[in-house]
Amino acid sequence: MSFAREGFGYRVLARSRENRARVGVFTTPHGVVTTPAFMPVGTRGTVKGVQPEELFSLGSRMILANTYHLALRPGEDVVRELGGLHRLMNWNGPILTDSGGYQVFSLADLMKLDEGGVTFRSVIDGASLRFTPERVIEIERALGADVAMAFDHCADDPLDRAKVEDATLRTHRWLERCVRRHRELDGEGSGQTLFGIVQGGAFEDLRARSVEAVTSHDLVGYAIGGVSVGETRDAMRIAVRSAARRLPEDRPRYLMGVGTPLDFVEAVAEGIDLFDCVTPTRHGRTKQAFSSQGLVNIENARFARDPRPLDPRCACPACRGFSRGTLRHLAKSDEMLGAILLTLHNLRFFHALFDDLRAAIEFGGWAELAARVEGDMARVLPPEL
């Protein structure tokens, strides 16, 4: 399967014999991404504490930035004047911007929703702001990422059927307006494409309806939204499965805001291609390291005199150069270098997992890999060890 449109494209390179997973190449004007892939989050135009060359070394190929945060500061006009998001971030690879919908509904002060859009108060200076589907597309154009996400309405409880249905149908109406504005602004000729977002909460029929409505627009890629909002694992499974199995085979599928190693294994097996989450970077700053021992708190006293690397099989700067004892000392001392090194490690851990996932899709061994990840992540060493 393959698909191409004005600088964008997607091609399936290999399919798993064991499940619905596939290895693909997603092409953008700023380069290609081999999928499944994890996108680090660069909320304000920076993946916290990491320089762009480091991201590339760790295996990052596409990164995410947040429209809401950048529109508030420094403002999309400033970003455009400074040469766009790629110049701002000093990242010449693919970038995706979310639409700000999630933040408007979760972060904004005094948010007021109507059919036209959302009026809210800036958390930075209290100014009153309005996001409409058209306005969001204009902001994303000014930011200049390769992929702009449509402005959607994400219900806060994926099990409240009335709320979910209302948000899902509004998302469909808003997508019409996003697509229209995207086409008015040159469509893919602008160098930017638009991904639509499927909603529908944890209801299979609503997800099915949403896939139908969203894929009625012939877009370069489709995303699954409304997950990772605090739902149960079962609710997430229903949402992902009902949507992923109905999305077209020849377009990339992006599961928004997910998540953890176990989530990746399950969602990739359902045919998901792109992921983003703050887990590796946020955990790095809170002194949590991903490892074959699960998520370990490096501040634990058992690491104080431990001369071994965090993970002897890891090639990140933290594991190559520093002992667990040093990492603990840096963390206990709240030194920037501690947060930096753990962030680098966690990002490398995530990208290495995606290397393994792609290898298992191409060459087999999915069950063993899934068992290993489940074992690693379930194990929590008692503090005395």
Place this chain on the structure above:
Amino acid sequence: MSFAREGFGYRVLARSRENRARVGVFTTPHGVVTTPAFMPVGTRGTVKGVQPEELFSLGSRMILANTYHLALRPGEDVVRELGGLHRLMNWNGPILTDSGGYQVFSLADLMKLDEGGVTFRSVIDGASLRFTPERVIEIERALGADVAMAFDHCADDPLDRAKVEDATLRTHRWLERCVRRHRELDGEGSGQTLFGIVQGGAFEDLRARSVEAVTSHDLVGYAIGGVSVGETRDAMRIAVRSAARRLPEDRPRYLMGVGTPLDFVEAVAEGIDLFDCVTPTRHGRTKQAFSSQGLVNIENARFARDPRPLDPRCACPACRGFSRGTLRHLAKSDEMLGAILLTLHNLRFFHALFDDLRAAIEFGGWAELAARVEGDMARVLPPEL
């Protein structure tokens, strides 16, 4: 002039025709340092926000760590068990540890001084601790830097003659004890050498007496202490000149805790070889950048839409990859990457200045260089520009 002892040495390579400055090579068990050189400060075993490979790329060849901070946390026994300071910091070049004297007198809670040493309360856990000259040498041995500084007594007011004289004479008595303990612990055979510290405040006769007493011990290097404690520029000049001109020509001279570009020009012209200061790293974290426009506050609104690099002639990662507008955005957003990039820039600025100083010593042009630095640092652009 040249000097060598058990893995340590110093050799003058060139002398200025215009002043007392010299270019030299200081040899240690972990490599050589071409002097004059600036040592970044790695207080707790990390130069804040900077990875060791980055330090080397920026031009750092020797770094400083603080005995007081490391003795409190993680403790010198932990550092030794983890393989010593070089392993802890992942820095295989030369390291110098200060003696903790300065911090004991300036930071410690409820400090009590007697002829034997100093008793103080840990700022971390309130524990009562005692530093004696012998104990400090033992701690520094456990830390394992290439150069250990003697435990000295630095008077808080360099113009209070009675206080300065008392502290200077105590420093001499304590040096005797440091030297004895250093020799008992294998001397330079341990891989670590001891630098003595000249005190004497802003009094030429006391500085002269102190040089005489300190150089009565045949040490690998000598330092000038008791400066950069809030004195006037004139007081610092007297202190540096009276000491530097009397110190032996064939040993490295280290001016402790200094300072700024203008200080370097003056002190190098007096024959100083080594410097350390928190200026580049601390200013980086407080959003101040050194430049040919003086010290600029990158948060200034005039940088918001400025697409130019901070300094077009600078090869640091901040100037190579980011605009002033981005650096301002990162700083205003309190993003770690802002502090990291400004720190890298400031360190490169300092090391580039030392490159220029060494070139002017070897090839001439000192007056022009001094005028340029004075002009750069005096200039402060009005905020509207």
